[in-house]
Amino acid sequence: MLGSSLGLAGAATGSAKPTPAQTEGPFYPDLDNDLTFVASREKRAKGKNLYIHGIVRDTEGKPIANALVDIWQTDHQGIYDHAGDPKQKEKDQNFQSYGRYVTGEDGFYCFKTIRPRHYGDEKFQRTPHIHYKVARRGYHELTTQLYFEGEALNAKDGIYKGLSKEDQALVTVSFGPIEEAPETVQAAMKSAFKEEKGWPNEITVGEFALVMKAV
Numbered sequence: 709m710l711g712s713s714l715g716l717a718g719a720a721t722g723s724a725k726p727t728p729a730q731t732e733g734p735f736y737p738d739l740d741n742d743l744t745f746v747a748s749r750e751k752r753a754k755g756k757n758l759y760i761h762g763i764v765r766d767t768e769g770k771p772i773a774n775a776l777v778d779i780w781q782t783d784h785q786g787i788y789d790h791a792g793d794p795k796q797k798e799k800d801q802n803f804q805s806y807g808r809y810v811t812g813e814d815g816f817y818c819f820k821t822i823r824p825r826h827y828g829d830e831k832f833q834r835t836p837h838i839h840y841k842v843a844r845r846g847y848h849e850l851t852t853q854l855y856f857e858g859e860a861l862n863a864k865d866g867i868y869k870g871l872s873k874e875d876q877a878l879v880t881v882s883f884g885p886i887e888e889a890p891e892t893v894q895a896a897m898k899s900a901f902k903e904e905k906g907w908p909n910e911i912t913v914g915e916f917a918l919v920m921k922a923v
């Protein structure tokens with residue numbers, strides 16, 4: 709009865725009108741799974757192109773449908789789309805700093821993006837990484853980060869170093885040329901990103917599996 713002790717609870721029951729529903733505001737100019745292109749702009753983002761794909765599963769290995777996969781990262785210069793980022797004005801305006809994907813029955817998700825750059829200074833240096841948040845009712849929200857195999861700065865990153873070797877392996881992704889990927893992966897990327905004109909220059913592909921714990 710905390711509410712009534714503050715006099716805020718109100719007396720009426722059964723007479724409350726539902727809050728009117730309204731359309732969701734345009735928080736971002738574009739929020740899909742292709743971060744290399746912002747709707748309404750002509751040019752694509754600068755940087756080294758990447759495809760990332762994976763399956764969202766539970767701890768028993770069963771694919772999870774309707775999982776909301778959100779990612780965010782810096783542009784090719786290490787700049788976030790964030791008012792607190794001091795280099796905000798120099799940010800690549802053609803880079804869609806956020807991406808979103810909702811999994812289907814097979815749990816599959818994918819993104820097309822660019823390789824983020826490291827940022828920070830001697831006091832707080834971050835190796836290149838991509839932030840992930842995965843949400844699905846019935847599961848604990850999963851907040852994690854993807855790292856790049858072979859990146860020398862990983863060894864100097866405090867957050868990365870804080871993980872056990874086993875956990876590092878689970879969040880470190882190996883990227884290789886799309887032309888060398890299995891045909892099933894090539895076909896999935898081709899159809900997801902409508903690459904009818906051929907692959908973008910020097911694009912690499914990597915797999916990042918996501919495992920959620922049930923509540």
Ligand SMILES: [Fe+2]
Pocket residue numbers: 834837839
């Ligand atoms: Fe970050």
